Amino acid sequence: MSEISHEQVRRIILQRLESLARAGVTGLPRLSRPGEASRPGEAIREGEAPAEPAPRPGEASREGEASREGEAPAEPAPRPGEASRSHAHPAARHPPVRASRTATTGSLFSPEPAMPRRESLSREERVTALAQVCGEVAACQRCTELAATRTHTVFGVGNPLPRLVFLGEAPGADEDAQGEPFVGRAGQLLNKILDACTLRREDVYILNILKCRPPGNRTPTPHEAENCREYLLRQLAILQPEFLCCLGAVAAQCLLETTTPIGQLRGRFHQFQDIRVMATYHPAYLLRNPGAKRATWDDMKMLLREMGIELPPR
Ligand code: SF4
Numbered sequence: 001m002s003e004i005s006h007e008q009v010r011r012i013i014l015q016r017l018e019s020l021a022r023a024g025v026t027g028l029p030r031l032s033r034p035g036e037a038s039r040p041g042e043a044i045r046e047g048e049a050p051a052e053p054a055p056r057p058g059e060a061s062r063e064g065e066a067s068r069e070g071e072a073p074a075e076p077a078p079r080p081g082e083a084s085r086s087h088a089h090p091a092a093r094h095p096p097v098r099a100s101r102t103a104t105t106g107s108l109f110s111p112e113p114a115m116p117r118r119e120s121l122s123r124e125e126r127v128t129a130l131a132q133v134c135g136e137v138a139a140c141q142r143c144t145e146l147a148a149t150r151t152h153t154v155f156g157v158g159n160p161l162p163r164l165v166f167l168g169e170a171p172g173a174d175e176d177a178q179g180e181p182f183v184g185r186a187g188q189l190l191n192k193i194l195d196a197c198t199l200r201r202e203d204v205y206i207l208n209i210l211k212c213r214p215p216g217n218r219t220p221t222p223h224e225a226e227n228c229r230e231y232l233l234r235q236l237a238i239l240q241p242e243f244l245c246c247l248g249a250v251a252a253q254c255l256l257e258t259t260t261p262i263g264q265l266r267g268r269f270h271q272f273q274d275i276r277v278m279a280t281y282h283p284a285y286l287l288r289n290p291g292a293k294r295a296t297w298d299d300m301k302m303l304l305r306e307m308g309i310e311l312p313p314r
Contacts, residue, residue: 146213208251
């Protein structure tokens, strides 16, 4: 068996600590020495704001470099009365096998739980549970190529008690560098969409189908989507959102396990477990096709109406 170098150990530990910090963990329990009781006050301090990932020496944010969202394949805008010509994501043509590899199968956070009632988990319980899954993601090696080429895993960020979750496809270059979803150009547009909806990033939770960047920003393979689905399902079981907005064809088709084009999925509600799901165009597509912004805004207004959120008069 090949030996692991000190540098590899240092990198794995650093990644894991950064992932835990992004999940909201700002302290770790102190290990008890033999004969010494652990002190509850030194346990994980859940509920504190997640730390912003500090840029690493010599690594500036690569805003000038197109993110995955900025490089996503264009999704053709549907014409009135015409089905979208966008093709289904390959992962949706091979419906993912519902994962059962978790070591916690049968627990509250097993991948296919009967969804507990929304009130059943406190903020602290959610933060702790998310940190647990986040730690597993940070160490995940299921997709050999992705695990070998990623800089950071990108777990997700936001409110652990969200009414609304946004689901994207996979990290891009900016996200891989910073360990946070939607921080590139497409992320800036998502921020503007949220602002128009009178929402802030910290009001919602943002996550992706894949937690690792596909090299060269290629489309996730069906196998990768299958591998990562367990983590997504566990995140949703913990977050228990009322509403979820899929951003783009890959997110919508993977979640809903369908090959229906995004042009036909958008503009109406779907059901995933007990979550009301809206699908709309990916912000990257909107950057390339500004004419589709109106359709996306219509989708967002429909979502807000369903959530009971009134927009101020313009
Ligand atoms: S994409 Fe998901 S399943 Fe694949 S290596 Fe990354 S965390 Fe693991």
